[in-house]
Amino acid sequence: VILITDANVAGLHGDRVAESLRSGGSSVELVVVPAGEASKSTQEVDRLWQAMLAAGADRKTTVVALGGGVVGDLAGFAAASFARGIPFVQIPTTLLAQVDSSVGGKVGINLPGAKNMVGAFWQPHYVLIDIDVLQTLPDRDYRCGLAEVVKYGVILDADFFAFLEDHIGAINRREPVALGRIIARSCQLKADVVLADERETSGLRAILNYGHTFGHALEAITGYGSWLHGEAIAVGMLCASRLAESLGRVDSDITKRQEKLLKNLGLPTQLPQVDLDAMIQAMQFDKKMDQGNLRFILPDRMGAVSSVGDVPVEHVRAAMVSTSGRSG
Template sequence: MRAEHEIVRVQLSERSYDIQIGSAILSSAPEFFAARTKISHAIVITDESVQPLYADSIVAACATAGMRTTLISVPAGETSKSIAMADRLWNESLAGGADRKSVVIAVGGGVIGDLAGFIAATFARGLAFFQVPTTLLAQVDSSVGGKVGINLPAAKNMVGAFWQPQGVLIDVDVLKTLPEREYRAGLAEVVKYGVILDADFFAYLEANVAAIRERDKNVLTRVIARCCQLKADVVQTDERETTGLRAVLNYGHTFCHAFEATCGYGELLHGEAVSIGMLCASRLAESLQRITSDVTERQFNLLTELGLPTATPQVDIEPVMAAMQRDKKVEHGKLQFVLPIRLGNVELVGGVSNDLAKTAIIDGQ
């Protein structure tokens, strides 16, 4: 694969779109947008950390290209994915002269993509929008597939919609400015793809740990493109989670979301919670005799080498279990988990006892 430029096409009939991945391509953002929809007014939504790094230059480039722009910046972090912030953005968009032909451009990490996408899905009954993800986690996961939303105080991503972007522009060079902790957190979702869908890709990650940690742009372009293709394959088959296939993307997330909610949003980065959650799910699969211990061990070793946390947070178990009961995969009060049957293959498993789930958490402390 060449690092300069990769295109992954998400095939969803009239909602199909391109994911463009490469190095030094952020400067072509206005052309990327204009090639996919007519823009007279762009609402650029970003956060206070990303604004001076990338959003300001995109706004300036869009203005030079003849687009009227409204820039809205919110505080960085998970707490901005709230009802109060959505209300603020609806009103600021209105004050900025937004109408049904306005286009939302999300410039930032997963929080911004989810929040801006939710604004796009709901304002004026739906606006076109683009994703320009600036974190690794957003590039390989949240910017692809059309899931947008906000958090309730007691449940993550509980209010939202499926709203596909017009396109996703991924410049690997932006990862140079990403803080080390956030970069590592994004690698958890990368590892996830190997576990759930592609054992060969998992082995590629094991063989390229040093280059990944050094943020080699050639390796990153290959890694990101493969993750995007794997997710696109799933989304194309089960866009709205009606067949159960898309649920495989939630490997580790039942535990992950419960840890995030229990520890308080922002204490654990999402990718850190994913890393811990995947190991909980793998231990649970072991206890159900679905896998052997070497599957969990390979995940543990790779996550550790990539600098990710693996130990379960020291929290009271009952609030964690209560949070898991609010997981969107719960049916008729019964927990369901995405569990591996081997590297590269997982299944949705129901009827798991609370005691086994508790043990999977406690054994990681």
Template sequence: MSADAGTGSVSVDLAERSYEILIGGGLLPEAGRLVGDWLSKRYGASGKLAAVVTDRNVAAHASRVTAGLHDAGFQTETVILEPGEKSKSLPVIASIYDRLVDMKADRKTVLVAVGGGVVGDAAGFAAASYARGIPFVQVPTTLLADVDSSVGGKVGINHPLAKNLIGAFHQPLGVVIDTEVLSTLPDRDYRAGMAEVVKYGVIQDAEFFGWLEENADILNERNGDALRHAITRSCRLKADVVEKDEYERTGLRAILNYGHTFAHAFEALAGYGELLHGEAVAIGMIYASRLAERLGRIGAEDTRRQLDLLDALHLPTSLVGRATLDVDDILERMKLDKKASAGKLRFVLPTRLGHVELVDHVPTDDVRAVLDEMAG
């Protein structure tokens, strides 16, 4: 991967919960100093006790963060989770609580999440609920977590019947995104993260979507400058939504779930981990766009451009060859989606590239027809 030049930043303006997202190469060793600065700024004289939550796959990255925390004067404990969605569960959260109790953590203790979306979601939920809320910092190590789960304060775990059904809103003190760690990311995981980047272009920024089309080749090469721009723009677009609808009360924040109603059902029914989240989102965006076509909201050309870009980024756009799922099971699972209302299906659907809307009471027959069409 090309070396990064400079550091980008995005400010998330949420009054007393405002925070900064820093994006650049070589930031992991700086995380300890940044955590100390953010704690002092928010709480004044603060404690110097930190719990680092990570998983086995990124323990080397976490050790660099821990070293930086030690240099900044922190005493640390490290909690290592098993990789994968199974760690987003109540027993795992209970084990994090046990470690926090053992280290005599209090409300001045900071929890630092170093890892992908699973680590950030689980650690963030533990931070939101332990002692009724302790500070935490996100240090994402995957592209998906960089642009999605590390920003916006949504934390949570899975229920056997639905993904992220148990959770909270708990904003981080700050987010540290070191683009150099993406050079170690497996190809499949890297590409899965690009699905969420594409999503931002579809839902908010047609110009950014066009930039992605023009730069797909160098993004495939993990070019440092291109990555920093893609991540910074994605974070800015998400922050714009979060600032206006932090707790998802007006419906605006729901636009961030474009493709996710299909995706979450696919993930759950295939078995968590069989489809990576970003892969499910890529497939779900195409199903949602086909549904929008069927409802007369967009033309086929808008769907084709999404297909072509996802193809260029080597992402899946159909379940065919990946999972065989029953249509009735998919429809029933969708009724558990957080956007569903009284069992009625609601979808985020595009009207053009750069704009989507939350659509109520989508006829089940139309959804079934799209599922049947895409399966054939």
């Protein structure tokens, strides 16, 4: 077993998981990567390949990813590409990874100007979710996971969105019963979509990218890591919802409900004072691009979204302006 984790998680859970695997009869090579989005790089995956080679890994070796989304994406890509693909297990330790990146089989790394541009579809053999590890998660990281939870309500399940609105206190206090409910429902909603469109051939899986066209652009132009993924997605969802408003697809109540819920969960709701031209330029790397045209996932009503193309760039800009609170 090659156990891959980051510098933060190694100190909290690394030895315990390694011992658990050894007690089951596995030999374990622990590999620690630097914490943070910057580790999703060609340099870091090359270091993993070399470590796997040095440890004698072969096609019977299993890669275990212990950590958040960065570790899962990086370790998963190393597993997908080493020896043309070896088994892979996810043990996600952040809420974001538990409800999103550990489910669905997308793995990969970033290029300097484009997030997740090099990668593969590589399904884990299984995903082990232990909600107790969330009690050690820093507050900012916990809130980032909640952004993706809110997203599932907007795109797929209006009743789930209402459940989140009604249980803000329990969610903010990390009460185990509430956590169990929101994690199980989020995983089920995502798994249903992935099952229907695993490799993004029908376009259905693209709905999971609600808020991500704006959010990924914000991450790219501010330098990966200054805005955490969930923070960028929170703001990105509001940009997308305002874009839908400006196109006459939804009324403002949908945006207001999202804004209020995100704010109550401690997430940012304003786009920072960034260069909007740079944002629009960064969107050109979006993987939903269709023959040079940007496509956005936009709400139709609470619990339902559509993929929309041919959106005038002035509407995109106006949605960002109104989400940043500036006058133009």
